Structures are given as C-alpha cells and as structure tokens.
Amino acid sequence: MQYVPIKPATPPQVPLIDNSLLGEVFVTGIAGCANFHGMFVVTLESARCDHSHTPPLVERIVVARLALTGPAAQGLVAGLNDFLTQQGLSPSQAMMGEATRQ
Secondary structure, three states: OOOOOOOOOOOOOOOOOOOOOOOOOOOOEEEEEEEEOOEEEEEEEEEEEEOOOOOOEEEEEEEEEEEEOHHHHHHHHHHHHHHHHHOOOOHHHHHOOOOOOO
C-alpha cells in the first residue's frame, strides 16, 4: 500500500467588488496600536486646525480604528512594505536612518 498525501484544497478566489461610494479617511498619523483578544487594532489620527482660537490650535483627532486579524495585519504590513519599497521609500532603510527617496 502506497501513502499518498492529500493536498489541502485551495479556496476559490472570491471576486472583489469596488464600492465607489465608500468614503475615504484622511490620516496624518497613527495614535497607537493594541492587541485586543487577538484582534490588532490601529487607531488612526488626523491633524486638524481649530480656527475658533487665535492663533488657531492644531489638534490630533481620532478619525478611525482599523481592527485586523493576525493574517490580515501581516498582509497589510507586507503589502505596504513592498509598495513603499517600490516607491523608493523603503521602511527598512528609513529605520536605519537612510530615509531618502530613490
């Protein structure tokens, strides 16, 4: 009798539906990250000017929270790293103090 390993079935590719009516969020920074029971939560902020004061005050306003599973967080980091490197903004070079546009 010959042993034949069973390959796991690859899940079918689910189509992506682009929602052109979805709003966008303008982010100027990350306020913080947390691991909440295995969900990785990234709190996004935006700098806003309060013109009711003279001179206007710049405030950091929380604009969104992004909650990701572990694999989704890893995919986001890997995808952003690849994209930024292609754009000449390598995160690893920036962390080593070599942040220059190539």
